Amino acid sequence: MSDSGALALAAIVGQLSPDLGDADKQALAKLLDGNTSFPSxxxxxxxxxxxxxxxxxxxIDLTAHDCTLTFGGKDTTLKGRAAHELLATLAEEGVEPDPGAGNVWYALAxxxxxxxxxxxxxxxxxxxxxxxxSAN
Known part of the structure; x- marks a missing residue:
């Protein structure tokens, strides 16, 4: 994928990555916010x-939104609005849902x-x- 959703996915995941430095995280955040006037x-x-x-x-529980991201051996968890943003971006980029018993999962590897x-x-x-x- 190579569209605006791909940029959103990279920027959201990049903010949590232990492999990226602050400058890269800031650049991704600025790009996602539509700010392209920064030096690079x-x-x-x-x-x-x-x-x-x-x-x-x-x-069923309309307040339930959570994500787990695995970077190497380290897991990071998102909840609430931040998790919903990532979940919606995964759906936008074609990750198929895996529904069952009141729960819906979106997963990738x-x-x-x-x-x-x-x-x-x-x-x-x-x-x-x-x-x-796909991880479903």
């Missing part, structure tokens, strides 16, 4: 990876995104590629 290196590329992402919601900051800043429709495997 001409050939700057940001890689965002996650071993697994699993999000849950419920069609081996997320690998590359963001070419200069290309995204050009606003010509390119600069982000993400791949992943």
């Amino acid at each position: 290196k001409k050939a700057e590329k940001i890689a965002v990876t996650a071993k697994a992402i699993k999000c849950h919601t419920s069609n 081996n997320l690998d995104c590359e963001i070419d900051v200069a290309q995204v800043k050009d606003k010509a429709g390119g600069g982000v590629t993400c791949t992943f495997n």
